[in-house]
Amino acid sequence: MSLNYETVKTTLYNWAVSVVPLGMPVIFWEPNGPRPEIPYITIFLSSIIALNQDWSATNANVLGEINMKGDRSFTLQIQGYGNDPITVLENIRTSLQKQTVLDTLRAGGIVFYQSLTITDITELVDSQYEKRASLDILMAIGQIYTDQPGYFSEIEVQEIYLDQIDNVIYDETITITIP
Numbered sequence: 001m002s003l004n005y006e007t008v009k010t011t012l013y014n015w016a017v018s019v020v021p022l023g024m025p026v027i028f029w030e031p032n033g034p035r036p037e038i039p040y041i042t043i044f045l046s047s048i049i050a051l052n053q054d055w056s057a058t059n060a061n062v063l064g065e066i067n068m069k070g071d072r073s074f075t076l077q078i079q080g081y082g083n084d085p086i087t088v089l090e091n092i093r094t095s096l097q098k099q100t101v102l103d104t105l106r107a108g109g110i111v112f113y114q115s116l117t118i119t120d121i122t123e124l125v126d127s128q129y130e131k132r133a134s135l136d137i138l139m140a141i142g143q144i145y146t147d148q149p150g151y152f153s154e155i156e157v158q159e160i161y162l163d164q165i166d167n168v169i170y171d172e173t174i175t176i177t178i179p
Contacts, residue, residue: 002143002144002145003072003141003143005045007108007109008045008108008109008110008141009028009045010108011104011105011107011108011109011110012043012045012076012108012110013026013028013043014104015095015101015104015105016041016043016078016092018101018104019091019092019095019101020041020088020091020092021039021088024039024040024041024088025037025040025041026040026041026042026043027040027041027042027043028042028043028044029042029043029044029077029079035081038081038082038083038130039080039081039082039083039085039088040080040081040082041078041079041080041081041088041092042078042079042081043076043077043078044076044077044078044079045074045075045076045077046074046075046076046077047073047074047075048072048073048074049072049073049074050070050071050072050143051070051071051072051073051140052070052071053070054068054069054070054143055068055069055070056068056147059178060149062154063148064148064149064150065146065147065148066146066147066148066149067144067146068144068145068146068147069142069143069144069145070142070143071140071141071142071143072140072141072142072143073113073138073139073140074138074139074140074141075136075137075138075139076136076137076138076139077134077135077136078092078134078135078136078137079121079132079133079134079135080132080133080134080135081130081131081132082130082131083131084131085131085132085133086118086120086133088133089118089133089134089135090118092135093115093118093135093137096112096115096137105139109141109142110139110140110141111139111140111141112137112138112139113138113139113140114137114138115135115136115137115138116135116136116137116138117135117136118133118134118135119133119134119135120132120133121133121134154175154176154177154178155175155176155178156173156174156175156176157173157174157175157176158171158172158173159171159172159173159174
């Protein structure tokens, strides 16, 4: 089954909600999207890359399908707004050291690689300073899919010899399996 990034986003959202202070909104960042009252957290999936070449099985199954797998790495950008966003982001980052959190992410197919720097990005908004902080987290997920190039790994050949009056002289079927 191919990757479904909506499922990935749901897993990440559920994790974020479970580690921020109770009642703090967590939203997916969208340009020009509505903003809740501060404090809140935004998450954004970005920089999705394929790591190396995907693996392909050397043999096709009986339907001519080849199984393929590949690793995908992505950056999860998290920003905190209002109150003390650095502490909230530190708690989010620290949660990734807990085995229970890692198990929950793995159940969704996500692996944590590394958390990067928490950066204070306080900004002037409507003539008042709004406390903000940013954290990037590197994560990965596996892509599993199939290709149907029409290859086969088994072929059956039937050989029949007939004489002049169409009597069967020789009839044999052989199966050739490609290792």
